[in-house]
Amino acid sequence: MNHKKILSRLTICLGALTILTTLAAQIKHSWDGSRTTPVHQIPLKDEYDQNIFPMETYPLPYSTRYTCGPCHDYEKIQNGWHFNAAASDKHGRTGEPWVLLEPKTGTVLPLSYRKWKGMWNPRELGLTPWAYTLLFGRHMPGGGVADPKENESSPESRWNVSGKIEINCMGCHNASRMQSHSEWAKQVLRQNFRWASTAASGLGEVWGMASRLPGTWDIFDGPNPDDTEWAVVPSVRYRPNRFDSKFRVFYDIADKPDDQRCLACHSVSPVLLKKSSMDRDVHSAAGLKCVDCHRNDISHDMIRGYEGEAEESQDRHIADFSCIGCHTGKVSFKKSDTTGGRLGAPYPKHIGIPAVHFEKLSCTVCHSGPLPEKGFTRVRTSRANRLGIYGIAQWFTDFPHIIEPVFIKDRAGKITPNRLIWPAYWGRLEGEKISPLKPADVQASANEIFDVEEHIARILAALLMNPEIGGIPALVTSGNVYELNADGGLDVSPYSGKKPKTEILWAVKKNRKIASLVPDFDPVAEELDVEIETRIQQTLEALATFTDPPGKPVLAYKNIMYQVLDGYLEVTERQEKFVDTPQWHWIKDNKTQPLASEFQIRTVAATVGSEQSLTEEQIELVLKSLAQNEKRQKAKEEGKFFYISGGKMFLLDEKGQLTAAEHSAADPVTWPLAHQVRPAQQSLGIKGCTECHKKRSAFFFNTVEGVGPLKTQNVAVRSAHLFMRLDKSFQKLFGLSFSIRSVLKVVLFVSVLIIGSILIIQFVLALGRFSGILEKRR
């Protein structure tokens, strides 16, 4: 055979292979037309595309890329809406941000990789995919940022230890009740990224914590038999009964995910509402699933369902799934009628509502979210407030403070209801440029100013080390009792006992009674009671367990000072000023300072038990500290540090005092809400025009007050009409006009009656004339 023949046959073979591959790929993507969901009895594959056998000693977790990938185009799915935030240039209508919440530094920073107004790109903040995944992986569906390419890893990342989070297919498509979102969140927080999907789907149990492993560990290193207590290597024990004799697993797959799966990350509920009082969305109550409207094909490009989405994505088909599209079969209320309503959606009559409302308002204004007459409703959302994760610890947070419905004029000029949060963060202002600071950097710069509550809590924790304390250590000050709580913070309750002799009393709480750590005694007596002496010594020894103490603990009373030296209580007489109550101090270089400074006590009294975690004094000190640090580092940049909270920007003035200023960077961040949709009978305006159009209309004139982690009176206050870009006096006047609307109706009615009568007379006369009746009468 000559070379030419070989070459031509090779070319034909290659060509045929290419065609077959293309065809195979097409078969992989296309739907055959059957409306059934295939039984998913499939072999599990690990991240190296190897079959998983559950009886192996160290089986790897299953990989969705290789288990689901052979039939479903993983690469295509990766470009879907849930996974492409960091890579896509499609942004669409503003959606919910991820909120970077760091209570200690008072950071509430809305983030998004999508270009949405008011939200910071994590890259601008210096957040790497690793940090981002650690922060938000608990509610992420995997893929995208959580599954970075090899060249995207950063120095602090530990992807080699944790593995990457592949798309969690079962997070949405698992119809089994074994699917656990809590398990997913826990595994992500333990950095068991590659194991999370296996654990959450209920296929197996996952042990160990990748977060405790050294950064050099690799999956090929396997388990460490020498450490079964602390740095336990993550491993999976598959449930053997889930496998058949061919080692295939039955996956109970929901082609259309159940609402429960969507709600794991998309729940929103009012803070004060009882679970039993929570109504379902009217669509859900009617039997629709979330995905009946929010559809997608294999591309996983979800239909978000807002007005204008069809124009943006240049896909007219999408218009069918907006409120108008589904309920009227039209693209907009004004355009010509086509087929009415999908899936039996009722055609809205909107009786008595002037057509102008449909030009100016989106459907959700009247049909979604809480009614404005009750004021703004505070809500929690899954992603912002960490909902839906259950365990011994309390996972959900009260912050960020989200309210709804705030009516805002959107890009298309239509008013839509929105959710709103006030951002709070530290940053640097250089001219017009705003650069937020990472919370960790701020904390490193002024740790002792932020660690106030922790400091007091550590003192109380140290006092608890006294085995003979006989109760719970507490701090009594400003009429309150502060005790240690399970999270290492402080709980506050009002103090109801006899007024203590001193403003700051370190005490012990026993049977709801507060007593001083040491019973009253006379320090200048010739001989001290042994019991008191022991008590003092034990307390001082307990205080000595305080990690990294500012000095040695001592008790000062009158001019006597007690301290423990070489295991004995030593009494020294001092020339220092007279103290008439026993006071606990630290002593260093012969200088004493109280266990907690006045600043710390003041701050704790102001913030513990309140939603606000910072005081203006702290802000001032931190801003000074940031500026000083910069001087020390001799940074050349010119600019000012600031803190934003409650809609105001806090800066130091020329005298070094804290001032509050208006700045657009402090503006609230909003995103439109769509659910819960209420039925027509509960829509806004059902009681008449004056539900909105009146002088003191809640719809137009509800006021939003800035809320943030800073305890201050300096907050922004905005009236609802400002968000809608409406003229206040006109709306007042227009609202007022509704009080005389009935008079106008009467005028118009009488007018119609008179003119109508005369026209009828003329008509009758014409009839008489043409029929000849008038002639005959004459």
Next chain:
Amino acid sequence: MFGIITLISLFGLTSALVFHHYRRIQATSNKKSAGFKITDYISWLASRIFRQISGLSKNPLKKRYPKLVQKVFLLRYPAVEKWSIISLSLSFIFLAVSGFIYALFFTQSLHGYLLLFHVILGGIFAICLPLVVVLQAPVFSFWSEEAGFSNKIPGGRKRTGSVTLIQKILFWLFVISGFLLILTALTSMLPAFSLKDQLVMVDIHRYGALAALLSAIAFAYFTSVEDGK
């Protein structure tokens, strides 16, 4: 669509009235026998426009105003009749201007303070129109004698001047349009009609307003022509 129809009909009416005026002038100057020539008409129109413009500059509107006011304000009528006609005319002018500006030049419908004043003056229009209709029906009725309508104004004085058939037709056209305008304004405030019906009513309101405007312009023209005789 409404905007195009409005512009076409306004242009058509204006052209028709100008042409009518040309023919009338021709008739009065005994040029009727000469027949109609398009070139004559165009040159007349051009000279007329030029004269009007130059006339305006020499004799500004301020100076012409008293004459115009005298004509329009119909000083020969008693107070009630006179003021109801004045109020009707002024409110209608405002309603037409405010309504048509938005219909012709803006994509948004009438809103804001203009809408508020539109509603208020709509109320005045609704009060004045029936008054004018009641008081003027004897004059403009096609069959006032058969109906036994009195042609006397309060005080026993007989009405002066005559009303042509075209004026009568235009008067009743305006009344019917006005009736539709008020009726649709009333019904849109009642909680009885669906959005579809409301949209139909908006269209009736718009086209009613157009009909009222056209009939009012034509009526004003023929009234001025009759007064000039």
